[in-house]
Amino acid sequence: MTMPRTFSASDYEIRLSTIQQTVGSLSNTFASNVGTDEKTVYTGPTTITTGNLGPPEGPKEFDIIFRFQRPFYYEPSRGNLLLEQIRGRGNNFIGFDHHTALGSSLLGAVSSSSQSAVGRLNGTVTKLFFRSSLSGDFDLNDVVDVEDIDALMSAIRDASDDLVFDVDTSGTVNRSDLDALVVQTLNTWFGDADLNGEFNSGDLVAVFTASEYEDGVSNNSTWGTGDWNGDGEFDSGDLGVAFQDGGYEKGTRTEAQVVPEPSSVFVLLLSLVGLQCHFRNRQTRV
Numbered sequence: 001m002t003m004p005r006t007f008s009a010s011d012y013e014i015r016l017s018t019i020q021q022t023v024g025s026l027s028n029t030f031a032s033n034v035g036t037d038e039k040t041v042y043t044g045p046t047t048i049t050t051g052n053l054g055p056p057e058g059p060k061e062f063d064i065i066f067r068f069q070r071p072f073y074y075e076p077s078r079g080n081l082l083l084e085q086i087r088g089r090g091n092n093f094i095g096f097d098h099h100t101a102l103g104s105s106l107l108g109a110v111s112s113s114s115q116s117a118v119g120r121l122n123g124t125v126t127k128l129f130f131r132s133s134l135s136g137d138f139d140l141n142d143v144v145d146v147e148d149i150d151a152l153m154s155a156i157r158d159a160s161d162d163l164v165f166d167v168d169t170s171g172t173v174n175r176s177d178l179d180a181l182v183v184q185t186l187n188t189w190f191g192d193a194d195l196n197g198e199f200n201s202g203d204l205v206a207v208f209t210a211s212e213y214e215d216g217v218s219n220n221s222t223w224g225t226g227d228w229n230g231d232g233e234f235d236s237g238d239l240g241v242a243f244q245d246g247g248y249e250k251g252t253r254t255e256a257q258v259v260p261e262p263s264s265v266f267v268l269l270l271s272l273v274g275l276q277c278h279f280r281n282r283q284t285r286v
């Protein structure tokens, strides 16, 4: 290739997983290499344009960029990172720069059609860019919102071990992460269905209007329709969790936690001192 090129694929995926194989020890049977924590980080139709700039011997400029739609938690101590590129049948071949000689930077197996097919070993020249995402922004849309809470609750229900959801960095994914997301990250109350920072009648109207309270339909409720304890249902358990959190009609969590003004504390102390004197006086008289 010497000219700018454009490719389109109607069906394209990138998946990541952690594997124990080392450089040069990959099987050329595609499916044998995939790690158990495999996650699709990009999927959908795509159009790629490259200026095809750079030295003839490569590497070319990194101008083919995929912005991941979902984060993948990679912990190097657990193994190597496997990057899979999968295109649907009938899509034109997308000619990325690649190496065919094994080396320190090569760790790839590409199949020509499906995951079970025997492929040929080569490695796409890849550069990974990292950016710090908002804590709790699981769908990488730069805002932590109801969809992120729902994603976390779903992960907890599924007993996921995907540490992307480990909001409180405890090493496990469980209910504590939901508490951390709601209270610390979002700084709001359980029961704040519309995530406006307050738990009030507006939230109750919204969730009861959604008409999922004890509706007998399995696993159909979300944070926005009344599932505040993450079991997929809206029932009395959710009202219990919300009212136990104590935020109903208290304004924002920050407002509710405001400490008394110094002058109020002073008046309070004076009152206590006054009571104590009164008590002593009564004792003296007795």
Ligand SMILES: [Ca+2]
Pocket (backbone or CB within 6 Å): 136, 137, 138, 139, 140, 141, 142, 143, 144, 145, 147, 148
């Ligand atoms: Ca988000």
Ligand SMILES: [Ca+2]
Pocket (backbone or CB within 6 Å): 165, 166, 167, 168, 169, 170, 171, 172, 173, 174, 176, 177
């Ligand atoms: Ca956790």
Ligand SMILES: [Ca+2]
Pocket (backbone or CB within 6 Å): 191, 192, 193, 194, 195, 196, 197, 198, 199, 200, 202, 203
């Ligand atoms: Ca609210």
Ligand SMILES: [Ca+2]
Pocket (backbone or CB within 6 Å): 226, 227, 228, 229, 230, 231, 232, 233, 234, 235, 237, 238
């Ligand atoms: Ca529930």
